Structures are given as structure tokens and as C-alpha cells.
Amino acid sequence: MKTEIRKVDSQGRIVLSYKWREKELKDNNEVIILEEKGVLKIIPKKKIDLTKFFDTIELDEDLLEKLENWSEFENYLFKKQYHDRS
Known part of the structure; x- marks a missing residue:
């Protein structure tokens, strides 16, 4: 597991790394966000x-x-x- 520190802008956005987007999202631009206590999990939406x-x-x-x-x-x-x- 790779850990990165990212800044959150004033509108609550973060930038996902290019390598992760290329590897995991490919031609899709949708993700599933699972919210747990104190944690957000970002998962590529796949069929x-x-x-x-x-x-x-x-x-x-x-x-x-x-x-x-x-x-x-x-x-x-x-x-x-x-x-x-x-």
C-alpha cells in the first residue's frame, strides 16, 4: 500500500495521482467513495x-x-x- 499526503482545496477536492488514474480508471472517470468513521475509501467504479x-x-x-x-x-x-x- 502506498501512502501520500494530499491537500484538500477550499471546495473539498483532492487530486488523484496520474499513475493511479491510468492504472485503475483507464477510460472510466467514476469512482465509488465509501465513507467509514474517519476514513474515505476511493474505489474505481467497474462493471x-x-x-x-x-x-x-x-x-x-x-x-x-x-x-x-x-x-x-x-x-x-x-x-x-x-x-x-x-
Whole structure:
């Protein structure tokens, strides 16, 4: 993991490094920002092949409730994917 100190301008903006943008964003210019207590995680927005999750998720009560709201379900999958990498 690389650590950098960046300044935040008066409008709350930061500049993401050129190397990171070239490597992670490529032709896309959207990111997902996960806000946790005292931390922001910036993740490149990528299309996810949901078929890779077929037959891999245990259907418990919590997950069944999330399936009722597709946005909540997607957020659950994003957090699970990136939390498991940490």
C-alpha cells in the first residue's frame, strides 16, 4: 500500500495521482467513495459480472432482506468484495 499526503482545496477536492488514474480508471472517470468513521475509501467504479456470484452466496435472512432493495444489495456486494481484500 502506498501512502501520500494530499491537500484538500477550499471546495473539498483532492487530486488523484496520474499513475493511479491510468492504472485503475483507464477510460472510466467514476469512482465509488465509501465513507467509514474517519476514513474515505476511493474505489474505481467497474462493471461487475454478477454471474460469478451465482451459487456462492448463502441465503440467510439478512441477505434476503437486502435483495428487496437492489441498491442495498449492490452496496453489500461491493463492501464484501473490498472488505475481504483488506
